[in-house]
Amino acid sequence: MKRRDFIQKAGVGSLVAGASLASSGVANAAAQFKWKMVTAWPKNFPGLGTNANLLAKMITEMSGGRIKVKVYGAKELVPAFEVFDAVSRGTAEMGHSGAYYWKGKSEATQFFSAVPFGLTAQEMNAWLYYGGGLELWRELYKPFGIIPAATGNSGVQMAGWFNREIKTIADLKGLKMRIPGLGGEVLRRAGGTTVNMPGGELFTSLQSGALDATEWVGPYNDLAFGFHKVAKYYYYPGWHEPGSTMEALINEKAFNALPKDLQQIVLMACKAANMDMISEYTARNNQALDTLINKHKVKVLPLPDEVLKTLKQLSDEVVLELASKDAMSKKIYDSVSQFRSQVTKWGSISEQAFLRARSL
Amino acid sequence: MKRRDFIQKAGVGSLVAGASLASSGVANAAAQFKWKMVTAWPKNFPGLGTNANLLAKMITEMSGGRIKVKVYGAKELVPAFEVFDAVSRGTAEMGHSGAYYWKGKSEATQFFSAVPFGLTAQEMNAWLYYGGGLELWRELYKPFGIIPAATGNSGVQMAGWFNREIKTIADLKGLKMRIPGLGGEVLRRAGGTTVNMPGGELFTSLQSGALDATEWVGPYNDLAFGFHKVAKYYYYPGWHEPGSTMEALINEKAFNALPKDLQQIVLMACKAANMDMISEYTARNNQALDTLINKHKVKVLPLPDEVLKTLKQLSDEVVLELASKDAMSKKIYDSVSQFRSQVTKWGSISEQAFLRARSL
Numbered sequence: 001m002k003r004r005d006f007i008q009k010a011g012v013g014s015l016v017a018g019a020s021l022a023s024s025g026v027a028n029a030a031a032q033f034k035w036k037m038v039t040a041w042p043k044n045f046p047g048l049g050t051n052a053n054l055l056a057k058m059i060t061e062m063s064g065g066r067i068k069v070k071v072y073g074a075k076e077l078v079p080a081f082e083v084f085d086a087v088s089r090g091t092a093e094m095g096h097s098g099a100y101y102w103k104g105k106s107e108a109t110q111f112f113s114a115v116p117f118g119l120t121a122q123e124m125n126a127w128l129y130y131g132g133g134l135e136l137w138r139e140l141y142k143p144f145g146i147i148p149a150a151t152g153n154s155g156v157q158m159a160g161w162f163n164r165e166i167k168t169i170a171d172l173k174g175l176k177m178r179i180p181g182l183g184g185e186v187l188r189r190a191g192g193t194t195v196n197m198p199g200g201e202l203f204t205s206l207q208s209g210a211l212d213a214t215e216w217v218g219p220y221n222d223l224a225f226g227f228h229k230v231a232k233y234y235y236y237p238g239w240h241e242p243g244s245t246m247e248a249l250i251n252e253k254a255f256n257a258l259p260k261d262l263q264q265i266v267l268m269a270c271k272a273a274n275m276d277m278i279s280e281y282t283a284r285n286n287q288a289l290d291t292l293i294n295k296h297k298v299k300v301l302p303l304p305d306e307v308l309k310t311l312k313q314l315s316d317e318v319v320l321e322l323a324s325k326d327a328m329s330k331k332i333y334d335s336v337s338q339f340r341s342q343v344t345k346w347g348s349i350s351e352q353a354f355l356r357a358r359s360l
Numbered sequence: 361m362k363r364r365d366f367i368q369k370a371g372v373g374s375l376v377a378g379a380s381l382a383s384s385g386v387a388n389a390a391a392q393f394k395w396k397m398v399t400a401w402p403k404n405f406p407g408l409g410t411n412a413n414l415l416a417k418m419i420t421e422m423s424g425g426r427i428k429v430k431v432y433g434a435k436e437l438v439p440a441f442e443v444f445d446a447v448s449r450g451t452a453e454m455g456h457s458g459a460y461y462w463k464g465k466s467e468a469t470q471f472f473s474a475v476p477f478g479l480t481a482q483e484m485n486a487w488l489y490y491g492g493g494l495e496l497w498r499e500l501y502k503p504f505g506i507i508p509a510a511t512g513n514s515g516v517q518m519a520g521w522f523n524r525e526i527k528t529i530a531d532l533k534g535l536k537m538r539i540p541g542l543g544g545e546v547l548r549r550a551g552g553t554t555v556n557m558p559g560g561e562l563f564t565s566l567q568s569g570a571l572d573a574t575e576w577v578g579p580y581n582d583l584a585f586g587f588h589k590v591a592k593y594y595y596y597p598g599w600h601e602p603g604s605t606m607e608a609l610i611n612e613k614a615f616n617a618l619p620k621d622l623q624q625i626v627l628m629a630c631k632a633a634n635m636d637m638i639s640e641y642t643a644r645n646n647q648a649l650d651t652l653i654n655k656h657k658v659k660v661l662p663l664p665d666e667v668l669k670t671l672k673q674l675s676d677e678v679v680l681e682l683a684s685k686d687a688m689s690k691k692i693y694d695s696v697s698q699f700r701s702q703v704t705k706w707g708s709i710s711e712q713a714f715l716r717a718r719s720l
Binding site for chain 1 (some may be wrong): 639
């Protein structure tokens, strides 16, 4: 962690008009705040950037303009990977990103975005709101002066676009794939080579053969990128990102300077935005999948069970190693693992059993 | 529909303090509103009544007390089944209930709560927010002067508690079961006898043999009722209620009288409450299921495939007949059916394929 991260600027959260900050509600109706929201996404990027826009809009509208939130795309104010630092030191009052970007700060951040063979969107939100997850997340970010909140979820992603067929685990050997985070570590252990590059370079890299495969998100986002023009096979399921969570980062001092009604507005806007994004992805992935299959004749294939089994064993290893890095990682791992084992049992006789029955 | 339903009282939404209603935001900060929320549940009933409490609390807190929402349990102000009328005529500014209670107003209301073999929670919300569902729901309630919003979801329920084993469809013949709505009609066609009675009488009716079976919700709610003491078998999955939606009813005149910031607060509070309830149920059903199995030694059994297949055929018949009742029902049926067929395809390669992989 860099020293500057701890330097807290005074005057965080520009207070435009007067009134006492200590009391709440109507008494502070005249107080106005101008907030900046820095994001890890290109401005207006479908699903991710637009979720940030929605969040800012909801806060601004619900507060009757008492908080005006302005959204900045990656690089507009700070680069994507400096969003956390910018919110920590108060350069921006809010951020919108994914927690796994901050593993340099703490390995445990990865538990709050995507864990291979981890929780689905519905399970993740159950853990966060009713299983102790959010409290742990707040504890983890507390030393950085940041309050985290879940503000969106992509749902189960796709395994990715491949230029060779995957029939056995041996087909992953030597595979050059763009797959970040814990999933990338799993692929390396399976013999693959992981390559990190910005989204904008993926298309040409697949075309030139610099990459054999890439994961991205799912049909809705992938169709827009045109991957079907440069890769033959579209594999599922997204074992590495079963319910990727978007995070809102809130500078703690800026938050504490708000009257109570505006604090509630900021937190509830995140919760409503969280509901919005998974709904958007569930609806739009459908339509995009139809287009990919029927219009673009994409071959949509399942990863074979043998491959998935090996990936699961390797994932368990990788996640267990993560848990051993420090006390906080262990504490979060224990909480989420216990929750996963319980929720798996309930899920098998509820959603899974129902969906099976519906398809009989 | 009763004539009095159309009588709109003047002065809906008590305006306590002055300020112009036409403009929005800070200008109206002094305007205060006292709202009543009538509910179809006993006051503080776990999950349902508490979701109404949460919704009221969020609106009150986010508005800094400018809207004070007071929650009334069933019978406190009006009986459960008069919630819709009370909101329609402005006796209460808000209601909290389930849309299938209002099939006497319009058969099509049933599409917005629970449809046998219909949508899960995540799918339902995707249809409502991004598949045109909410617009149709608003159109349906418009003649009654009510604006509807989704404010919670129970997730996939259990098929219910039974005092006889269900091995073939013949075991449903003559079965006396409490199962309301479309699911009840399906059971009648399968040869069962449906009985309607308030929740409070179910326990003794099972004990006395007046009932052979009852559905209720799921482990979290059922454990509290103690059904495991009077019924032997606990069957899954809840084919009849795969994602039961809770509705918030908002009197249109009262809503229109609010400044824009408070309108947004009311609507977004519903969306955040919607996220909250499915999270609560996903987390708490787990724990309750564990208690039922490990402590109370309940036999948790799947309905056999042959039984589910027949129930599905009968359900398709019943829902198709519902669609033929009137033009609005047809329009909603077409929308939700098309959505279901698309979402089923996406679900099979995303959540279902992932959950299967996780259990390999």
